[in-house]
Amino acid sequence: MIRKDREIRNEEKQLMMRIGAIMGFEKKFCKKAIDEIINNKNIDDSPPLFSNSQIAGFFIHDAIIISVANKKIHEAELGWLKEVARANGIENILNACLKKLAKGGKQEMESNLAVNKLDWD
Numbered sequence: 001m002i003r004k005d006r007e008i009r010n011e012e013k014q015l016m017m018r019i020g021a022i023m024g025f026e027k028k029f030c031k032k033a034i035d036e037i038i039n040n041k042n043i044d045d046s047p048p049l050f051s052n053s054q055i056a057g058f059f060i061h062d063a064i065i066i067s068v069a070n071k072k073i074h075e076a077e078l079g080w081l082k083e084v085a086r087a088n089g090i091e092n093i094l095n096a097c098l099k100k101l102a103k104g105g106k107q108e109m110e111s112n113l114a115v116n117k118l119d120w121d
Contacts, residue, residue: 003043008037022113023115047080047087050088056084063084081094
């Protein structure tokens, strides 16, 4: 998702590094993956299909946080998030997260990254 606007800002990198650490990825691996993401032709841009709607909702929640790290959601990012939500049947979750964000909930959303709720062991 972070490559959709063809720019990766420092704020996005910091959040991705934080999420990578939570998921147990090595710092060096995360940095290299982020640095190479825009031009990596091996990445499938199709919306991911998740095994259940809760995981898809967590993904949408955290993807919105990352997309607004640079203070606004780029049109291409929002379009892709809509595709992900539609593919997973969770348009309501996307809309709820966007409403929360519109009410000034970015800080609250970021302090509650959904990736923290998953068991990574």
